[in-house]
Amino acid sequence: MSQINGFVGRRDFLKFASVMGIGAAAFGHGFWDTQQAAAADVHPVNANPVNANEAIRRLLNGNQRFVHQQRKYPDQTLERLRLVAKAQYPFAAILGCADSRVPAEIVFDQGLGDLFVVRVAGNVASDMAIGSLEYSTAVLGSQLIVVLGHKRCGAVTEAIKNEPLPGRIGFVVEGIKPALANINLATGNTSDDAVIANVKYQAKKLEESSVILTKLLRAGKLKIVGACYDLDTGKVNIVN
DSSP states (O other): OOEETTEEOHHHHHHHHHHTTOSTTOSHHHHHHHHHHHHHHOOOSOSSOOOHHHHHHHHHHHHHHHHTTOOOOTTOSHHHHHHHHHOOOOSEEEEEOOOTTOOHHHHTTOOTTTEEEEEOGGGOOOHHHHHHHHIIIIITOOOEEEEEEETTOHHHHHHHHTOOOSTTHHHHHHTTGGGGTTOOTTSTTHHHHHHHHHHHHHHHHHHHHOHHHHHHHHTTSOEEEEEEEOTTTOOEEEEO
16 A cells, blocks of 8 residues: 555545445445445555554553653654655554643654554544544554543533533533543542543543444454543553
């Protein structure tokens, strides 16, 4: 599969799109049948992907370097820049919050081409986010998706308040509210509990809303984990 600037070439993308069933008959049972076929037929361009457990190890080791101010700034040389200009093979995908204090490549001490990062306020698994993660796994071969939330998330806080919001901000908050259904909003640690609940909810949504991701999970070619970033310490903890 040819690539231009790390993205599949137009001809191959159209072929991929046709396999995924993007066309006039993209509704009803025919749509889901085509999606099943898509999940079975799409083959990643990365012939040697990093398995999920190794990917988690790399991320957590990088985060330890970040926390202890022992960063290596890997894969940030001019040589690396030129290498990944030809093709990208990220070893992990991140669905993170758009918060300016949580840049994934920095907090995990990674470099160019290492991570496929999708960021949206509240790390919400929107349709666009899911589609991007389908691409990172089914096409680029990433075998790990990390749903990365963080303490004192403003989007989660607004969802707790449950008040009207201007513009399209409300769309983000509506994507978080279902995660709060089983949270006791009377507790003193509401914010942290809600952030964790939202991480788990969005991870579960990824598993249940995408035929492609479900197929990869069942085949043992993908793992989805939740994680939470501490704004005060810089530490990332895996959420079980």
